[in-house]
Amino acid sequence: MFRAAQLLRETKRAVAPRTSSSPAGLIVSGFSTASNFQRLAGKVAVITGAASGIGRATAAEFVKNGAKVIIADIQDDLGRSVASELGPDAAYTRCDVADEAQVAAAVDLAVGRHGRLDIFYSNAGIGGRYPQDDAVSVDLDNFDGLMAVNARPALAAVKHAARAMAPRRSGCILCTASGAGVVPIPALAMYSVSKATVIAIVRAMAEPLARHGLRVNAISPGPTRTPMLLREIPLMAEQSPGLSGELKRMVEDDGAAGDAAAVLEPEDIARAALYLASDEARFVNGHNVVVDAGYSVHKGAEAR
Numbered sequence: 001m002f003r004a005a006q007l008l009r010e011t012k013r014a015v016a017p018r019t020s021s022s023p024a025g026l027i028v029s030g031f032s033t034a035s036n037f038q039r040l041a042g043k044v045a046v047i048t049g050a051a052s053g054i055g056r057a058t059a060a061e062f063v064k065n066g067a068k069v070i071i072a073d074i075q076d077d078l079g080r081s082v083a084s085e086l087g088p089d090a091a092y093t094r095c096d097v098a099d100e101a102q103v104a105a106a107v108d109l110a111v112g113r114h115g116r117l118d119i120f121y122s123n124a125g126i127g128g129r130y131p132q133d134d135a136v137s138v139d140l141d142n143f144d145g146l147m148a149v150n151a152r153p154a155l156a157a158v159k160h161a162a163r164a165m166a167p168r169r170s171g172c173i174l175c176t177a178s179g180a181g182v183v184p185i186p187a188l189a190m191y192s193v194s195k196a197t198v199i200a201i202v203r204a205m206a207e208p209l210a211r212h213g214l215r216v217n218a219i220s221p222g223p224t225r226t227p228m229l230l231r232e233i234p235l236m237a238e239q240s241p242g243l244s245g246e247l248k249r250m251v252e253d254d255g256a257a258g259d260a261a262a263v264l265e266p267e268d269i270a271r272a273a274l275y276l277a278s279d280e281a282r283f284v285n286g287h288n289v290v291v292d293a294g295y296s297v298h299k300g301a302e303a304r
């Protein structure tokens with residue numbers, strides 16, 4: 001999350017997103033976007049939370065790679081406009097992931113429309129209310145709300161996607177967890193628990209799904225330049241009493257003392273999802289793919 005402060009600074013400075021002329025962009029365009037090889041040709045996907053941010057970028061990447069995508073979200077106007085931008089291979093449906101019946105209905109829509117479901121990406125999520133790091137006044141209603149939108153839908157996705165996929169013994173479920181589910185962020189303590197639960201669900205359900213020939217994997221992004229992050233950082237900075245001094249200083253100083261940490265783009269996560277959803281990952285099951293430029297493994301070293 002220290003890097004999230006860098007993102008806030010960058011936004012203030014209106015730094016343009018990476019282009020394909022950057023070294024990273026060159027590698028990426030050579031691998032997945034500049035070729036006519038479609039890694040998801042003929043596959044059908046449902047992506048929750050796809051009206052915005054990571055889900056939206058993943059929907060675009062999947063369509064580019066030959067998939068038909070159902071965008072499932074609660075932002076109807078935005079969802080419809082994303083679907084129309086992506087063309088005839090994308091469609092929008094309203095789906096509140098906190099309601100199991102609506103998750104089931106999104107699965108049924110994909111099967112009804114396209115005759116099959118190959119990929120279900122449980123990605124929708126929220127940050128919750130703040131503060132989350134005041135131990136003596138933990139808001140359990142906030143906790144329940146976070147679990148209802150961030151964690152329980154991962155299990156609903158497993159259940160209903162497996163129902164549709166098991167007869168063909170083929171399919172893949174993805175769940176967006178978070179770097180905060182790997183290394184908890186105190187200012188996001190309740191959110192961190194909800195995301196650690198997503199990782200636990202993926203690990204626990206990998207073997208039961210494998211019995212049906214199916215896979216499930218989590219993706220844990222580090223701070224990623226999306227509308228959610230741009231909303232959450234100022235809220236956290238205002239309301240979290242225990243917010244780390246370093247983050248506070250970075251936000252307040254507008255990064256004057258900053259670091260050189262990476263800022264992720266939604267497309268960085270979308271490309272991880274593309275790999276996991278493709279047949280190239282056919283033996284990858286039960287993993288949590290952390291896409292955070294190594295932050296979760298070197299955080300301890302940074303703190304010294």
Ligand SMILES: NC(=O)c1ccc[n+]([C@@H]2O[C@H](COP(=O)([O-])OP(=O)(O)OC[C@H]3O[C@@H](n4cnc5c(N)ncnc54)[C@H](O)[C@@H]3O)[C@@H](O)[C@H]2O)c1
Nearest residue numbers: 049052053054074096097123124125178223224226227228
């Ligand atoms: N941006 C980051 O830094 C970051 C880091 C780690 C994990 N994540 C996770 O990535 C996922 C995507 O977040 P994002 O950053 O793209 O944020 P975002 O706000 O841009 O997108 C989230 C989408 O989820 C939708 N959504 C929220 N509640 C919903 C509900 N009940 N039912 C259906 N849709 C709902 C929103 O309408 C929105 O379109 C989330 O699970 C988030 O927790 C984000």
